[in-house]
Amino acid sequence: MSMHAFDVDDDDDLMNEINMTPFIDVMLVLLIVFLVAVPAIHRAIAIDLPQAGGNAPAQRPAHVSVSVRADGALFWNNEPVAPDALLQRVRKTAEADPQTELHLEADRKVPYERVAEVMSTAQAGGLTRIGFVTAPKPSGAR
Structure with a gap:
């Protein structure tokens, strides 16, 4: 049996890559949330807002x-x-x-x-x- 100065077992190898699966899962969930939220934002109630400036009405409408x-x-x-x-x-x-x-x-x-x-x-x-x-x-x- 030979002894190597740099004998490394396969089990002790450090992981050199980042696990991308959790990152992709989070991104997909955020994408779904935005896809559901954006149409809800566009279904706002249409109201006729008052315009700024000008003179205030002298009296309330009859x-x-x-x-x-x-x-x-x-x-x-x-x-x-x-x-x-x-x-x-x-x-x-x-x-x-x-x-x-x-x-x-x-x-x-x-x-x-x-x-x-x-x-x-x-x-x-x-x-x-x-x-x-x-x-x-x-x-x-x-």
């Missing part, structure tokens, strides 16, 4: 309030109004200012059909800016 109670009774600015008289009031308001906003307050027990009728009446009368008034949830509710 608005009227239409309320529908659970029993179907209609109110125009907290005054009772008949369903057939609602169209005349909407037309008169639209003639005075077509940009008037209609704030629609409906009881949660009102059928959707009734709310849709009020919206249709407002549109037929010339008011196209309709806002739904809701009450905020209590801070502890989900």
Whole structure:
């Protein structure tokens, strides 16, 4: 048996290469995350943001309030109004200012059909800016 000065067993060899498998796995996971996240970013809600500069409006836009109670009774600015008289009031308001906003307050027990009728009446009368008034949830509710 000969003795070599530099006798090295194969088991004791140091690994000279970096194991690339974990690195590739991490890169593939990051690629998948980005591929899933990018389409979600592009599905943002389109909103009409105010423009900076210029003069601030002197007054808030005019608005009227239409309320529908659970029993179907209609109110125009907290005054009772008949369903057939609602169209005349909407037309008169639209003639005075077509940009008037209609704030629609409906009881949660009102059928959707009734709310849709009020919206249709407002549109037929010339008011196209309709806002739904809701009450905020209590801070502890989900």
